[in-house]
Amino acid sequence: MSDQREVSPKTAYAALSDRFRRASLIGDALGILDWDQATTMPEGSADGRAEQIATLSVMRHELLVDPSVGENLQAVQGVSADSWEAANLREMQRGYAYAAAVPSDLVEAAARANTVCEIQWRQARAEGDFASLVPALQTVLGIVGEVAAARADAFSLDPYDALLDEFEAGTRVAQLEPLFGTLVRDLPGFVEDVLEHQKLRPEPVFPDGPFPVATQRALATELMEALGFDFEAGRLDISHHPFCGGAAGDVRITTRYNEENFTESLMGVLHETGHALYEAGLPEPWRYQPVGKALGMAIHESQSLLVEMQVSRSRPFLEFALPLMQAVFGGQGPAWNVENFYRLYTHVERGFIRVDADEVTYPLHVVLRYRLERALLSGDLPLADLPGAWNDGMHDLLGITPPDDSLGCLQDVHWPSGAFGYFPTYTLGAMAAAQLYGAAQRDLPNLNEDISAGRMLSLIDWLRIHVHGQGSFRTAEDLLTAATGQPLNPQIFLNHLRNRYLGDG
Amino acid sequence: MSDQREVSPKTAYAALSDRFRRASLIGDALGILDWDQATTMPEGSADGRAEQIATLSVMRHELLVDPSVGENLQAVQGVSADSWEAANLREMQRGYAYAAAVPSDLVEAAARANTVCEIQWRQARAEGDFASLVPALQTVLGIVGEVAAARADAFSLDPYDALLDEFEAGTRVAQLEPLFGTLVRDLPGFVEDVLEHQKLRPEPVFPDGPFPVATQRALATELMEALGFDFEAGRLDISHHPFCGGAAGDVRITTRYNEENFTESLMGVLHETGHALYEAGLPEPWRYQPVGKALGMAIHESQSLLVEMQVSRSRPFLEFALPLMQAVFGGQGPAWNVENFYRLYTHVERGFIRVDADEVTYPLHVVLRYRLERALLSGDLPLADLPGAWNDGMHDLLGITPPDDSLGCLQDVHWPSGAFGYFPTYTLGAMAAAQLYGAAQRDLPNLNEDISAGRMLSLIDWLRIHVHGQGSFRTAEDLLTAATGQPLNPQIFLNHLRNRYLGDG
Numbered sequence A, B: 001m002s003d004q005r006e007v008s009p010k011t012a013y014a015a016l017s018d019r020f021r022r023a024s025l026i027g028d029a030l031g032i033l034d035w036d037q038a039t040t041m042p043e044g045s046a047d048g049r050a051e052q053i054a055t056l057s058v059m060r061h062e063l064l065v066d067p068s069v070g071e072n073l074q075a076v077q078g079v080s081a082d083s084w085e086a087a088n089l090r091e092m093q094r095g096y097a098y099a100a101a102v103p104s105d106l107v108e109a110a111a112r113a114n115t116v117c118e119i120q121w122r123q124a125r126a127e128g129d130f131a132s133l134v135p136a137l138q139t140v141l142g143i144v145g146e147v148a149a150a151r152a153d154a155f156s157l158d159p160y161d162a163l164l165d166e167f168e169a170g171t172r173v174a175q176l177e178p179l180f181g182t183l184v185r186d187l188p189g190f191v192e193d194v195l196e197h198q199k200l201r202p203e204p205v206f207p208d209g210p211f212p213v214a215t216q217r218a219l220a221t222e223l224m225e226a227l228g229f230d231f232e233a234g235r236l237d238i239s240h241h242p243f244c245g246g247a248a249g250d251v252r253i254t255t256r257y258n259e260e261n262f263t264e265s266l267m268g269v270l271h272e273t274g275h276a277l278y279e280a281g282l283p284e285p286w287r288y289q290p291v292g293k294a295l296g297m298a299i300h301e302s303q304s305l306l307v308e309m310q311v312s313r314s315r316p317f318l319e320f321a322l323p324l325m326q327a328v329f330g331g332q333g334p335a336w337n338v339e340n341f342y343r344l345y346t347h348v349e350r351g352f353i354r355v356d357a358d359e360v361t362y363p364l365h366v367v368l369r370y371r372l373e374r375a376l377l378s379g380d381l382p383l384a385d386l387p388g389a390w391n392d393g394m395h396d397l398l399g400i401t402p403p404d405d406s407l408g409c410l411q412d413v414h415w416p417s418g419a420f421g422y423f424p425t426y427t428l429g430a431m432a433a434a435q436l437y438g439a440a441q442r443d444l445p446n447l448n449e450d451i452s453a454g455r456m457l458s459l460i461d462w463l464r465i466h467v468h469g470q471g472s473f474r475t476a477e478d479l480l481t482a483a484t485g486q487p488l489n490p491q492i493f494l495n496h497l498r499n500r501y502l503g504d505g
Helices: A009-039 A043-065 A067-075 A083-101 A104-127 A130-155 A159-167 A173-199 A213-226 A263-280 A297-312 A315-329 A338-345 A362-378 A383-398 A424-443 A447-452 A457-466 A476-484 A490-501 B009-039 B043-065 B067-075 B083-101 B104-127 B130-155 B159-167 B173-199 B213-226 B263-280 B297-312 B315-329 B338-345 B362-378 B383-398 B424-443 B447-452 B457-466 B476-484 B490-501
Strands: A234-238 A244-247 A250-255 B234-238 B244-247 B250-255
Touching: A009 A043, A009 A067, A009 A083, A009 A234, A009 A244, A009 A250, A009 B009, A009 B043, A043 A083, A043 A104, A043 B009, A043 B244, A043 B250, A067 A083, A083 A130, A104 A130, A130 A159, A130 A362, A130 A383, A159 A173, A159 A362, A173 A362, A173 A383, A173 A424, A173 A490, A213 A234, A213 A263, A213 A315, A234 A263, A244 A263, A244 B043, A250 A263, A250 B043, A263 A297, A263 A338, A263 A457, A297 A315, A297 A424, A297 A457, A297 A476, A315 A338, A315 A447, A362 A383, A362 A424, A424 A447, A424 A457, A424 A476, A424 A490, A447 A457, A457 A476, B009 B043, B009 B067, B009 B083, B009 B234, B009 B244, B009 B250, B043 B083, B043 B104, B067 B083, B083 B130, B104 B130, B130 B159, B130 B362, B130 B383, B159 B173, B159 B362, B173 B362, B173 B383, B173 B424, B173 B490, B213 B234, B213 B263, B213 B315, B234 B263, B244 B263, B250 B263, B263 B297, B263 B338, B263 B457, B297 B315, B297 B424, B297 B457, B297 B476, B315 B338, B315 B447, B362 B383, B362 B424, B424 B447, B424 B457, B424 B476, B424 B490, B447 B457, B457 B476
Parallel strands: A234 A250, B234 B250
Antiparallel strands: A244 A250, B244 B250
16 A cells, blocks of 8 residues: 555545536536527627636636546546446546646637637638738647647647547547548549439429528427427527537527528528437436537537438438428429429539538538648648638539639638637548438338338437437447447448439439 | 735735636626526426536635635735725625635525425415425525524624625614614505595506507617617516526516506516616626625615606606607507506505505515514514414504415515515615615706606716716715715605605605
């Protein structure tokens, strides 16, 4: 026995559990404050809200970097833990390592630089003026580089891997390179084929509006409920940028409505519902512990894309949903049949804007950003040369050249807000969605019939068991392997695209 | 010089200032969470919200009881402070003393007992079943007694004074006894006289509805704006129990609407607007410091009652507001004239329910509760005997006897939620409102003309200077003396009642 005062593993675990529970509840409070800011807060109250959010964020950070966390994580070694406790400790270790890896003043500098740059970005994008953004974005890039270096040092990773890891634990360039290599090799030609194939079909017809907001909302609510969204523990509201937020047990999604065209908002709602079902289905006994949280952004995006791309844009879903749409809107005319809606919802087009892209061209938008952000961070691409490199990349990958930077390298908020290493999760999520949905179809032989009859709950139960209810018990890779029989396999996604866009899927 | 490590007064003040700022911002976050809970939150999310609120409340309490607070308050003695800094230190000292006086486990036990009792009270009130509430209320009463004893000990006060002091600093039984003695002596006979006098006037006529909620809301918004409420830094929403809440720079009031009768909701909105204008007018440079906060509940209530009772139920205000009401509702018929609305809004009636009482009978409801809560706390009145004592008191003071306890001792949430010592602030506030409004009329000779022309801002400016902008710089007594030339004088309130209800005021 050593001379040191020993803390029993049990005491150490209880102390950690209390501390992370408290951090989790601060996170929930922050979730409500963020939601309120985006939906409800008076405009003039932004400064005060920023102070509230900064205060709670700092207090949460202080909880996690407290020296007792490291000591207790040491003391708890060898605790006889059931496997969920062991997984919880793994996630605590990760949370502590992340909080401790970067000095507090760098965290604060990053927050400030990102806020400044994001505000300037709004104007720069509106005016298509990249040059005006360069100084602020250079500062952000410099700080992101420092953060990456600090984490790389702490975790023995390459710096870009250290950034990827924040958004989805375990993601590495070594994994992305072959995945994205496959996409770059196969997708551009595939897009050509799809566009040729699409020409053989009739052009999709948009249904005639107007579509009153209250009716759109009632329809959205009905479909959300059919998917198992619980309005006793969640909400649907309006915000400028749709999101899924709120708190544990209080999951809130938002959308925006266009009275001339309901189809986009509806898919937006279904997308956010996919995120919300994940949050709502997390393992309740572990609600306030790290292991009870969702995995990273790739798995989260897999849940929204599974509901939106795999389910809601499919013929079986439209067979169920179209009569409901037609009933609430009193829709009449050539637009109102499943085949037309299917063509609307699977229309492929080369465009400049990522968030408007279809699922076929979307991965090429991601690969472009992945390549450029790596080059920016390594110093291979000077920031001033970004617009040219962007336009060249768009031309190489998608065969189109943006007429200005607002439709080019200024379109996304991610880099101005300091999020480097985030973009790949969109495409990892799309691949995971296809793979998980394939496994669900394998396990649920009547799934298509169920969906076309509006019986969604067999699918949702499958997701609860294999994804939602797992929380962070397994890593993303282990979860995918357990649910589907193999690690992430891009061919499943490509098969899905081939089937849907060149076959009759 | 002592051997102890010395902290400079400046450093100590800065540390205190940072800590209280943080506590203030946690309070703002709690304000938004409370508002959301009352207006927006899905019903099923109550447990999670309770956990969030408990966590933030505990963290705020921990900030204030940290030993460094006491040390810094010592070290800061003799700091060369301007007078606002000195007042800020006085309020810090008060906040620390309050937080430190009661052991944490007693604070927690109180919170738990109050929550349990409040839930049981809802059912007991609905069923008129006082006996079912006795065990839970006995527990609450016991804990309140312990809290009062702990504070009495720390502050060298009598226990009930220690409770009064929480809600309005400096309030003492020695001050209340003569004030309330005057009321008990004069008011019952005065009520008789008023009811006789009222018989000589025509009965007031209610305007015919329905009054759509959206129209009521538009009218409320217009009148709030006329009073200087800033919708860029505040909101008006719906909740079951009207309140004023939110955060610094984000002041949110609520109401509930009755489509058959708009007059009550409208006065409710104007009442809450009085609270809101106080919050919005607090001294901005001190926003997050104790000296920048509102004084206690008596002064707060003086601001709501000044706007509601002194201003909004007056003829000049109705001369301004009635044409607006008539325009939005298209009102026609015998109800729609100033004299009738004035009679409606100054109608006196002996009733069982405090929150429905007019300003003449209201103080008698308060005196009853003040007497009973003192007797309960001293042990002179066993809890089981409360219903009888209540009914006897109502008969003595108001000449009526409640037919059941729902209309008697079960009507208010205050005692079940642990708030003993709160009721007197309602009547102190009514008195202060009359006194402040008298001073405003003295200083602003054209006030009645301004109000009848809808020019409210001279009054609001006067309140900003003499009350709102003072924050907690002065004590309530000093503020009242500075603004009106004398400490609280119940005769001013009684003169107001005489003038309005027996004269032609």
